[in-house]
Amino acid sequence: MKIFRLIILILHLGTLFLLLGSLLNAYIPPKIFPWFNLLSLGFPLLMSLYIILIFFWIFSWKKRAFLFMFIGLIFINPVKRWVNFSSEKKENSNPIKIVSFNIKAGTMGKEEVLSYLKAQHADVILTQEDGGISYPSLKDYNRTTSNGLLTILSKHKISNEKVIFSEDESVWLPSALQADIEIKGKMYRFIDVYLYPFQFEKEMIKLDGNTDANEQKVKGIVKKLIPTFKKHQDQVKQIRKAIDSSPYPVIVAGDFNSVPNSYEYYHVSEGLEDAFLLTGKGSGTSFHDYKFPIRIDYVFLSKSLTPISYVVDRSVSISDHYPVISEVSLSEK
Known part of the structure; x- marks a missing residue:
């Protein structure tokens, strides 16, 4: 014993x-x-x-x-940061509603995605992997110029939009999209994030009874993970520049392809508040394609702003991600 x-x-x-x-x-x-x-x-x-x-x-x-x-x-x-049970926040009479959603280019139901987004009546919508769709049902929203991957839509005036790329030439995808939005007479910088994906297929991470095959799968996973982490470091550097140089309060949201307690989480959220950590309840899991708790979608805010609520909407399965919905009070502390 x-x-x-x-x-x-x-x-x-x-x-x-x-x-x-x-x-x-x-x-x-x-x-x-x-x-x-x-x-x-x-x-x-x-x-x-x-x-x-x-x-x-x-x-x-x-x-x-x-x-x-x-x-x-x-x-x-x-x-x-994975599972949270925060206390109730005081009601705010006039918060703004923010929706962040990786829509997977509408491949699991384009019309369903558009109907869902329209039904939210959000002040600001940040989408990732949108495939350059035109959002015909959201014509009353102002929107950023399509780059085939990221879009910010808002009921309010948008200005100074800018696509953020990595310094690493091997990363051909935009790291993020920033736009300054005027709400109730004040400016806020919104940053829509999409870090380089791991590009896994389900079969790659599904282990079986074959020891040799499983060993090769694990090696293949690690070979994809390590270079992607390094790409993320360059992307995070550019996103931090956009955050640190902002003359306005910042709201950062999107698909980070990174879990809590990762390098990406710590360094993008530095100096910001995690809306889930302050107002979330239950599991923060937002990616549901694998049978494993994975939280990779976030909403971070300047400390001068107050998150009122944070919800991972599991009522819909129209993408491999669940939508993330947050209400934020813009009354500065």
Whole structure:
């Protein structure tokens, strides 16, 4: 029994160090050491294992359970970025409604997507992977010039739109689209984000009983992940320039193709508020094509703005992403 407990202790300590490694993404970029970013993808599994092992020590009547519980407190916020239960926010008489949605070019139902967006009556809509569609049912909205990937639509006046590209020449896709929008006499900078995709097919991540085949799949996944992390670092750098140079309060939303506690999450959200962390309830999972909790869609705000609500709308499955809907008070703190 002592040998078994020793093995469990080593496993628990190893899990703890891996969890701590995922937090180092706030400091160490992928081009220096990409493996920490890889750990962020497995955070839900690692955290679940960590908690299970705490219960093992509790049922074993071992005092080390309290030590692991105490150390585990440092992961409260990292966990809340995946699953959160925030308190009710005070009602705001006149918030604006923001919808962010990767619509997958309408391939799962273009008319359904357009009808859904129209029914939201949102003040600002940010879409990703829109395939350059013309949004015929949203003609009463002002919109940015199509670039075949990102679009910002607004009931309010749009100006100074700009496509943000990466410095990395191997990234041919726009990193983001910025537009300044005048709402109630004040200007706000909206940034619609779409970081380089991992381009996985379901079969690539579906493991079976064939050990050799599974090993090759895992190697193939890692070969795609590491270069993509490095591409993201260049994209994040350009997005940060747009945020830091803004003379107005900023709202950043979109498909980051990156999970919480990743390098991308930490560095795009730096100095901003995560609307889900402040107002979200339940799971933040927004990508539902795989049977694994993946939150990759976000809404970040300048600290001078106040999020009122954040909802991942799971009532529709018209894309491989769920729409993210947030209400924001523009009354500066």
